[in-house]
Amino acid sequence: MGDRSSRNYWCVVLVLLTFVLESISGEDPYRFFTWNITYGDIYPLGVKQQGILINGQFPGPTIESVTNDNVIVNIINKLDEPFLMSWNGIQQRRNSWQDGVYGTNCPIPPGQNFTYILQFKDQIGSFFYFPSLAFHKAAGGFGGIKIFSRPMIPVPFPPPAGDFTILSGDWFIQNHTNLKASLDEGHGLPFPAGLLINGRASNVSSFTVDQGKTYRFRLSNVGLTTSINFRIQGHKMLLVEIEGTHTLQNTYDSLDIHLGQSYSVLVTADQPCQDYHIVVSTRFTSQVLTTTSILHYSNSTKNVTGPPLDGPNIDIEQNLTASGPRPNPQGSYHYGMVNITRTIKLANSAPIINGKKRYAVNSVSFTPADTPLKLADYYNISGVFILGSIPDNPVGGWNYLRTSVMAADFRGFAEVVFENSEDILQSWHIDGHFFFVVGMGRWQWSVSSRSSYNLRDAISRCTVQVYPRSWTAVYMPLDNVGMWNIRSENWARQYLGQQFYLRVYSAAHSWRDKYPIPKNALHCGQALGR
Numbered sequence: 001m002g003d004r005s006s007r008n009y010w011c012v013v014l015v016l017l018t019f020v021l022e023s024i025s026g027e028d029p030y031r032f033f034t035w036n037i038t039y040g041d042i043y044p045l046g047v048k049q050q051g052i053l054i055n056g057q058f059p060g061p062t063i064e065s066v067t068n069d070n071v072i073v074n075i076i077n078k079l080d081e082p083f084l085m086s087w088n089g090i091q092q093r094r095n096s097w098q099d100g101v102y103g104t105n106c107p108i109p110p111g112q113n114f115t116y117i118l119q120f121k122d123q124i125g126s127f128f129y130f131p132s133l134a135f136h137k138a139a140g141g142f143g144g145i146k147i148f149s150r151p152m153i154p155v156p157f158p159p160p161a162g163d164f165t166i167l168s169g170d171w172f173i174q175n176h177t178n179l180k181a182s183l184d185e186g187h188g189l190p191f192p193a194g195l196l197i198n199g200r201a202s203n204v205s206s207f208t209v210d211q212g213k214t215y216r217f218r219l220s221n222v223g224l225t226t227s228i229n230f231r232i233q234g235h236k237m238l239l240v241e242i243e244g245t246h247t248l249q250n251t252y253d254s255l256d257i258h259l260g261q262s263y264s265v266l267v268t269a270d271q272p273c274q275d276y277h278i279v280v281s282t283r284f285t286s287q288v289l290t291t292t293s294i295l296h297y298s299n300s301t302k303n304v305t306g307p308p309l310d311g312p313n314i315d316i317e318q319n320l321t322a323s324g325p326r327p328n329p330q331g332s333y334h335y336g337m338v339n340i341t342r343t344i345k346l347a348n349s350a351p352i353i354n355g356k357k358r359y360a361v362n363s364v365s366f367t368p369a370d371t372p373l374k375l376a377d378y379y380n381i382s383g384v385f386i387l388g389s390i391p392d393n394p395v396g397g398w399n400y401l402r403t404s405v406m407a408a409d410f411r412g413f414a415e416v417v418f419e420n421s422e423d424i425l426q427s428w429h430i431d432g433h434f435f436f437v438v439g440m441g442r443w444q445w446s447v448s449s450r451s452s453y454n455l456r457d458a459i460s461r462c463t464v465q466v467y468p469r470s471w472t473a474v475y476m477p478l479d480n481v482g483m484w485n486i487r488s489e490n491w492a493r494q495y496l497g498q499q500f501y502l503r504v505y506s507a508a509h510s511w512r513d514k515y516p517i518p519k520n521a522l523h524c525g526q527a528l529g530r
């Protein structure tokens, strides 16, 4: 056999072998979870508070899974109010029925349950889940999600000796109903009372490592209002993953994690055998909150020494570049070659509407309707929302309340420019999609800003920061049919209207492009009895 025919032969063998292996392994594996959602006493800052627990735990259990796993989570709502769980960064391919936000799912009534049927299709990496309704996130109810690569898929670093999840973020002493009431009355939130690391405030939690070994830390900011900085005394961090993308591996002394973002770093226990501070502090706030945990070497007999090291100084100019972390070249995608079908510019604002503080995007402050938008869309119930009820561009003028839904065509390729003329650090999240962060810059974006875009090796992620009085541009394949929430990850802003829905539509009603309504879908509002 010549070269070419032998290659063809092996290709055929490989295809057959893959086919046989797939049929032996059958369907993708299933993982089942049953979660009781209850109130319970927690003491994150040393005083008793009422937290939202999952099977008695705060934070909730970590979901450990592998690419393509079917993850079945039965949520039993034992609170005295409606509840929904959402899955930050889980793509829900063609299946926004499982997204668990106001616009896609009816709330699970008190005393009832709902089973989410998720598939972590083609995903790897570090994400988290959180309660999406009311202001529940301020009471806990969140937890980590790990998606490991399938066994035969190469990972660009050796298996770590341990894999820790660190959920960190700001915490308030007021309970979630009081915080919500404050927002409902048109007031802002107070400054947070502290920062938590996995639900604890200081020196009480620790992570045990063996000297000489390397560990993965999955870091997420699950807080409500502030960016955080993460660092470990005396240790370097090798950044290896951002929200499902393996990165080219750069070393950091400290890392900024904005609201809703997730990172993985590798840390080698290569220092003298003792205990070290793990430090989290607020970033870009005038008053700096700090909390610590301990990196404990297994044979250490020496306590942590010295004060927790200071974080970086406030300086936003330095990080205004989209070509910071780069993706690992494996499987990169030529997003820079795809033609843009649409440019969407989204500007955040903080208006007073009807005498109350609200937050808006392109002058529209989102208000919920009586029926989830996804159900209204499915059953053709008119009057719940109007497509195009939010403009593609900032229009200026009055801000107003509306159940805002933007229409988009499936298989389009959008350039989205987030404009932030406010003096705050913004963080945007898009459900159901990943996007390439191609540019960031000061002041106003203009057409000429495109010349600074990174069209070669930008990172793909689902949550991106926009620095004060700056812009961030992303390229986003509209590759997921459904009703998708676009929101500020600042929870006061999200709650008071800085969010909307993107309805990605395909005229072909094919099952390849969208899932039918789940058999167990809850019905409410005008969809009741359908």
Ligand SMILES: *[C@@H]1O[C@H](CO)[C@@H](O)[C@H](O)[C@H]1NC(C)=O
Binding pocket: 034, 035, 036, 055
């Ligand atoms: C949930 O609560 C019920 C009692 O209300 C209990 O029987 C069950 O074991 C709990 N499930 C889990 C997973 O904790």
Ligand SMILES: *[C@@H]1O[C@H](CO)[C@@H](O)[C@H](O)[C@H]1NC(C)=O
Binding pocket: 074, 113, 114, 115, 116, 520, 521, 522
């Ligand atoms: C509630 O849980 C039961 C199993 O205990 C399940 O069969 C049922 O589908 C769940 N309800 C919903 C709406 O998912």
Ligand SMILES: *[C@@H]1O[C@H](CO)[C@@H](O)[C@H](O)[C@H]1NC(C)=O
Binding pocket: 050, 175, 176, 177, 178
């Ligand atoms: C929050 O605190 C108020 C009193 O300040 C109390 O009435 C309310 O029940 C509490 N809510 C929760 C969920 O703990």
Ligand SMILES: *[C@@H]1O[C@H](CO)[C@@H](O)[C@H](O)[C@H]1NC(C)=O
Binding pocket: 202, 203, 292, 304, 305, 306, 307
């Ligand atoms: C944590 O440990 C450090 C160093 O031992 C100490 O300075 C600090 O006061 C401790 N903090 C708390 C809240 O115990």
Ligand SMILES: *[C@@H]1O[C@H](CO)[C@@H](O)[C@H](O)[C@H]1NC(C)=O
Binding pocket: 210, 211, 298, 299
């Ligand atoms: C810890 O100490 C024991 C006894 O001194 C030793 O056998 C072991 O190798 C040490 N472990 C590590 C991880 O250094």
Ligand SMILES: *[C@@H]1O[C@H](CO)[C@@H](O)[C@H](O)[C@H]1NC(C)=O
Binding pocket: 301, 302, 303
């Ligand atoms: C470390 O500190 C704790 C409390 O701060 C103390 O109980 C313990 O004895 C100390 N250990 C050593 C080895 O100094």
Ligand SMILES: *[C@@H]1O[C@H](CO)[C@@H](O)[C@H](O)[C@H]1NC(C)=O
Binding pocket: 252, 254, 255, 256, 318, 319, 324, 325
């Ligand atoms: C931000 O900029 C500083 C200073 O140039 C750098 O040390 C740090 O690593 C940057 N952080 C990120 C996430 O790029």
Ligand SMILES: *[C@@H]1O[C@H](CO)[C@@H](O)[C@H](O)[C@H]1NC(C)=O
Binding pocket: 337, 338, 339
């Ligand atoms: C992009 O558009 C140009 C001009 O309209 C066309 O020549 C080119 O083939 C398009 N590229 C892709 C990848 O579709």
Ligand SMILES: *[C@@H]1O[C@H](CO)[C@@H](O)[C@H](O)[C@H]1NC(C)=O
Binding pocket: 378, 379, 380
């Ligand atoms: C909604 O309207 C569309 C187009 O008019 C139709 O194809 C679809 O079957 C309708 N759905 C229901 C549930 O009636």
